[in-house]
Amino acid sequence: MGSNLNGERTIVIGGGLAGIAAALRLADAGHAPLLLEARGGLGGRATSLDDPRTGTVLDNCQHVLMGCCTALQTLYQRLGVQDCVEWHDELHWLREDGGIDSLRADPLPAPLHQTRSLVRMKLLDVRSRRDVARLMWRMIRMGHRGRRAWRDRSFGDFLREHGQSHHVIRVFWDTVITSACNLPSDRIAALHGLQVFQEAFLSGRTAGAMGVPNVPLRDLYEPAQRILDGAGGEIRLGAAVRAIEFDGRNAVAVATGRDVLRTTRVVSTLPPDALGRLIPPSLHDVDERIRGLDRFRFSPIIGVHLRFHGTVTALPHLILAGRPVHWMFNKGTDPSGRQHLHAVISAADAWMDRSEDQIVDGVLAEFARAFPEAARERLVDARVIKERRGTFAATVDVEPLRPGPGPGGLRGLYLAGDWCDTGWPATMEGAVRSGLAAAAAITGEPTGIRDLPAGRLVSLLGLR
Missing domain, CATH: 3.90.660.10 (Polyamine Oxidase; Chain A, domain 2)
Structure with a gap:
């Protein structure tokens, strides 16, 4: 559907989850993408080694x-x-006294599915459990709109302003947030801290299953080669990209250490600083998506x-x-x-x-x-x-800088990666969503992303 026009391919730079997702979606839409990966295997930061x-x-x-x-x-x-993928609906927590608490969803509608486990959680004393429950209730009632109202504050700010003690933040809230977002609550944007609890803990019985x-992680990506080959696409490993070439403001080629590959459609899934090095400095101000790359x-x-x-x-x-x-x-x-x-x-x-x-x-x-x-x-x-x-680092100051897929001032350049504007913090889910968004920007088709719907009861209570 356009990718093979005049024998030209869409080039996807980077073989992590964003690149794999973009390439497969393009292939499913009738394109024959060329995926370039500098390393010897796929997966990016979510991979394996010998x-x-x-x-x-x-x-x-x-x-x-x-x-x-x-x-x-x-x-x-x-x-x-x-x-x-092996699914676990019971999560085991080590307490400070050496005992173990287990959180398991009950067969009750959300948000009641976690109630019994939280009440029995010896990690927290009675008062702390009550404080956590009250704030969970507040998160439900504020809904997604209330979450967006905190976009300029950290999750730590949110917790303290809602009466959470230092101890409860350390042993409960930070334990979850640091693992989910790779940042503590004082650094992660409140937008994403709230998202973790609203969407994984509160929205439905299966939402929090792990x-x-x-x-090995790299085994998960092996079928991508067969799928892309079958679509007329290609994966080239060990193909480090040196530059994205432009004619004026139009992408015209991708240069590797071996070849100059002609194209007018490039999907970059590289980290922001690596992307910045591929684009001539004189063009950084041309596209607002590129201007803040050095601030990540x-x-x-x-x-x-x-x-x-x-x-x-x-x-x-x-x-x-x-x-x-x-x-x-x-x-x-x-x-x-x-x-x-x-x-x-x-x-x-x-x-x-x-x-x-x-x-x-x-x-x-x-x-x-x-x-x-x-x-x-x-x-x-x-x-x-x-x-x-x-x-x-999904901090408050970079949230406004996270770019959409495009197109932008640099025509033919599409962006993906977990650091892009996915609505998610730094996660594999965010990476995949960004790749799908970039492919959709090229094909003109919907992303196909469907969020897990919140349960009926929790939706009626306000989480929607």
């Missing part, structure tokens, strides 16, 4: 999705890998893989409430009985300058609080993976 120490495949960091992540689920269905891939900042994340000689825990995962290590994921036990646990440290600024041994020791100390066996079982090997640019 660990030379152990000879195993490790995810750079555990990535999960929630039931409200409808665009990502649709992408997995298009790739045929939806069965590679999906964890049960295969990033938040680091660390994944820590630990293999123990024996079994440490039977839990599938654990949320470490109010602690510097945020999550534990149980990656299973190998035939020799060695258990693989994976720790995630979000918003990891304070950890980035520590050595691998220091990070491993810190994680082991946190695990020992939850699992006595972690202190007794011999650690066989450990691997720390630092992502200094884990996600863009």
